[in-house]
Amino acid sequence: MNLTTVKKHGGKIWAWFWMILGILYFFLPLIATFLFSLRAKLNVLSFTAYQHVFNDSNFVYNFSYSVLWGVLTIIVGVLIFVPTAYLIRLKLPQFRIPVEFITMLPFVIPAIVYVFSLVRTFSQPPLLIVDSPVLLVAAYTVLSMPYMYSAIDTGLRAIDVRTLTEAGQSLGAGWGTILFRIILPNIRVAILSGAFLSFAIVIGELILAQYLVKPAFAPYMTYLIQQKAYEPAAMAIISFALTWAAMGVIQFIGRGSGGGEQSQIAGGH
Amino acid sequence: MTVKNIVEQGAPQARPASKKISWTWLGLTPFFIFTFLFLLYPASTLGVRSFQDSRTHVFTLKYVTQLLHDPYLLGAYWISIKISVITAVGGGIFGFLLAYSAIRGGLPRFMRSSLMTFCGVASNFAGVPLAFAFIALLSPSGELTKVLIALGFNPYHHGFTLYTFWGLSIVYMYFQFPLMVLIISPAIDGLRREWVEAAENLGASPAQYWRYVAFPILLPAILGAVVLLFGNSFGAFATAQALTGGQINLVTIVIGSQLRGDILSDPGLGYALALGMVVIMAFAIIARALLQQRTERWLR
Numbered sequence: 229m230n231l232t233t234v235k236k237h238g239g240k241i242w243a244w245f246w247m248i249l250g251i252l253y254f255f256l257p258l259i260a261t262f263l264f265s266l267r268a269k270l271n272v273l274s275f276t277a278y279q280h281v282f283n284d285s286n287f288v289y290n291f292s293y294s295v296l297w298g299v300l301t302i303i304v305g306v307l308i309f310v311p312t313a314y315l316i317r318l319k320l321p322q323f324r325i326p327v328e329f330i331t332m333l334p335f336v337i338p339a340i341v342y343v344f345s346l347v348r349t350f351s352q353p354p355l356l357i358v359d360s361p362v363l364l365v366a367a368y369t370v371l372s373m374p375y376m377y378s379a380i381d382t383g384l385r386a387i388d389v390r391t392l393t394e395a396g397q398s399l400g401a402g403w404g405t406i407l408f409r410i411i412l413p414n415i416r417v418a419i420l421s422g423a424f425l426s427f428a429i430v431i432g433e434l435i436l437a438q439y440l441v442k443p444a445f446a447p448y449m450t451y452l453i454q455q456k457a458y459e460p461a462a463m464a465i466i467s468f469a470l471t472w473a474a475m476g477v478i479q480f481i482g483r484g485s486g487g488g489e490q491s492q493i494a495g496g497h
Numbered sequence: 498m499t500v501k502n503i504v505e506q507g508a509p510q511a512r513p514a515s516k517k518i519s520w521t522w523l524g525l526t527p528f529f530i531f532t533f534l535f536l537l538y539p540a541s542t543l544g545v546r547s548f549q550d551s552r553t554h555v556f557t558l559k560y561v562t563q564l565l566h567d568p569y570l571l572g573a574y575w576i577s578i579k580i581s582v583i584t585a586v587g588g589g590i591f592g593f594l595l596a597y598s599a600i601r602g603g604l605p606r607f608m609r610s611s612l613m614t615f616c617g618v619a620s621n622f623a624g625v626p627l628a629f630a631f632i633a634l635l636s637p638s639g640e641l642t643k644v645l646i647a648l649g650f651n652p653y654h655h656g657f658t659l660y661t662f663w664g665l666s667i668v669y670m671y672f673q674f675p676l677m678v679l680i681i682s683p684a685i686d687g688l689r690r691e692w693v694e695a696a697e698n699l700g701a702s703p704a705q706y707w708r709y710v711a712f713p714i715l716l717p718a719i720l721g722a723v724v725l726l727f728g729n730s731f732g733a734f735a736t737a738q739a740l741t742g743g744q745i746n747l748v749t750i751v752i753g754s755q756l757r758g759d760i761l762s763d764p765g766l767g768y769a770l771a772l773g774m775v776v777i778m779a780f781a782i783i784a785r786a787l788l789q790q791r792t793e794r795w796l797r
Contacts, residue, residue: 243602246594247612250674254615257627257671260634260641312528319521327525330532335725336778337540338732340749341771344756344764345539348546366535373532428621434735449625450739461633464626468618475617 258468265461277458281466284459286448294445297361297437298430301368302423305376306412308369310419313380314411317389331377334370343367343439364440371433372426379425383418384411424474431467547772551765560769570751570770577731577748578777580662584669585726591670592677593719599678600685613682616675623672628739631668635659660741668740669730676729677722684718717788724785728778748774 268276281287309331316324334342346367351358369376392414396406412419437444445467453460550557564570599609634641635652636659645652658664688711696706734749743750748770755767 240603243598243604246591246598247602247604247608250591250595250612253671253674254619256641257630257634260639261630263640264633308527308531312525315521315524320525323522323525327528330536332782333536333540335728335732336775336782337543338734338749338752338771338774340732340734340753340756341543341768341774342540344767344771345543346535349539349542363535366531370532370536425617425621428618432621432624432626434624434739446625446735449629453625453629453739460629464629467626468622471621472614472618475614 258465261461261464265458265465268458277462278466280459281462287463290443290448291445293443294431294437297365297368297442297444298427300365301372301430302426304365304369305372305422305426306380306419309373309377309380310412310415311407313377313384314389314407317381317384318393328377331373335374339371339433339435342370343435347439358440361442364436364442367436367440368426368430368433371436372422372429375425375429376422379418379422380415383415386418387411387414420477424477427474428471431471543768543771543775546765547769549765551763557765560763560765563766564769564773569746570766573746573748573751573770574773574777576662576746577774580666580669580747581727581731584666584673584730585723587666588670588673588726589677589719589723592674592722593681595674596678596682596685600682601688612678616678619675620672620679623733624735625739627668627671628736631659631664631671631740635664635667660744662745665737665740665745668736669733672736673726673730676726680722680725681715681718684715684722688714721785721788724781724788727781731774731778731781 263273265277266273266275268274268280312327316327346363347358349355350363357363389411392410393406396410401410431445433444434446434450438447438450445463449460449463449467452463547560548556548558550559595612598604599612631639633639636642637653639659642652659668692710693706696710701709732749734747734753737743737745737747737750738753743754752767752770752774755762755770756764
């Protein structure tokens with residue numbers, strides 16, 4: 229038996245085997261959570277828990293704040309990291325290594341440690357901003373930085389930055405116009421993929437909001453787990469569905485423009 | 498007068514040649530100010546506080562000494578390292594097989610893109626919702642437990658519990674193997690099909706192809722990815738906290754209780770513990786960087 233036939237027959241059975249195992253691992257916990265969330269009424273399956281969740285003003289309040297933090301994090305991230313990655317690619321390659329090193333740092337420093345160093349640093353004058361939402365958004369931006377930056381950088385790698393810039397310059401565009409009307413639209417898929425990953429991080433992140441005492445989805449869910457049984461399950465399903473919908477949007481927008489899958493992979497570091 | 502001098506004195510230029518001082522680096526200041534203020538400076542205080550008495554603020558080595566001698570603290574590191582190694586290696590192997598099956602296994606093409614989407618979601622599905630999903634699945638009254646009991650096998654009678662080491666490992670695997678799929682896929686894409694054909698033409702068996710061609714090429718990438726997976730679970734906190742309520746002594750959980758101000762807690766010790774984690778992670782990252790260099794040489 230030669231390699232090609234092995235690939236065609238034996239290999240394929242194993243490929244299906246691992247795939248099915250992966251699908252089971254992936255979906256079983258979700259199915260269990262979903263079934264559990266339907267059991268709010270005795271002996272019947274119902275969407276009662278979901279009704280409770282959506283009628284719960286605290287859920288709406290906390291979740292809206294998480295969405296707000298997520299959107300602000302994305303805006304701040306785009307405003308800081310797009311110009312940085314662009315300049316490094318175009319003019320300042322000598323800064324590549326230090327900047328990439330810094331963007332990977334949040335990976336090395338555990339979030340629990342990071343949040344305490346933040347609290348310590350910013351709870352004494354002159355940097356007394358521990359109660360300000362600014363600190364929370366900045367911290368979220370830092371946590372999502374490895375994903376956001378590498379997604380943007382991958383996007384920039386896929387387009388011809390130099391030619392686009394020179395074309396813009398020779399048509400009389402200023403730096404602002406070049407960055408936000410030429411470069412940004414061209415890497416929108418990469419930015420979207422970084423943005424959705426950041427969003428998923430912000431929605432799921434427990435420690436920052438908990439220790440900086442701000443309203444957010446994950447701390448509320450932790451609180452609710454101690455109080456109720458079925459509603460947290462419904463919330464887990466809802467948060468999962470939202471994350472998945474976001475990923476679906478990335479894939480959909482990325483389709484055709486090529487770089488979509490690639491930038492998502494890069495985001496997953 | 499030499500030619501050089503003539504050229505230098507030359508004809509008066511239309512404009513004085515301006516010394517080109519580049520100000521472009523100023524464009525990076527927002528990035529550096531931001532990361533210094535919200536990352537580098539706070540993180541550096543970590544190092545300082547590990548060597549500072551929490552009350553008197555004088556220099557001390559007592560936290561580091563305590564760290565290196567207290568069996569409870571060393572045990573916490575050991576459990577964290579153990580769970581990270583097990584889930585990194587397990588997740589690495591499973592994730593690799595899955596990615597290889599999707600990319601080179603001859604499955605329909607849509608399987609690959611759906612797998613990537615799944616993995617993008619799952620690798621970020623951590624913390625409280627994840628813990629809850631596994632409680633619904635594998636707790637004593639979980640859905641799968643019920644099915645298994647109906648089939649005559651109660652895992653809780655055979656030493657399994659969700660809330661201890663192995664249970665937590667199973668939960669961690671949920672975000673570990675998707676991350677592996679995402680990281681390793683580009684490397685698997687880099688395996689050229691011609692190499693299989695070339696090996697086959699030279700009379701290699703599948704085992705020989707893997708032993709002498711594919712495996713040596715992929716090895717650095719796999720090892721590099723596993724290091725990343727190690728870090729991914731080493732720093733995890735919320736999942737374990739939500740699942741076990743802090744019963745398992747992971748380093749992150751011990752740090753959390755030291756810093757939060759529980760009884761008998763000492764923030765200085767918490768910072769020293771954190772510094773120890775950073776040191777371990779730094780070793781892992783350096784190892785990854787070295788391995789990465791070797792991979793990229795092959796993937797050109």
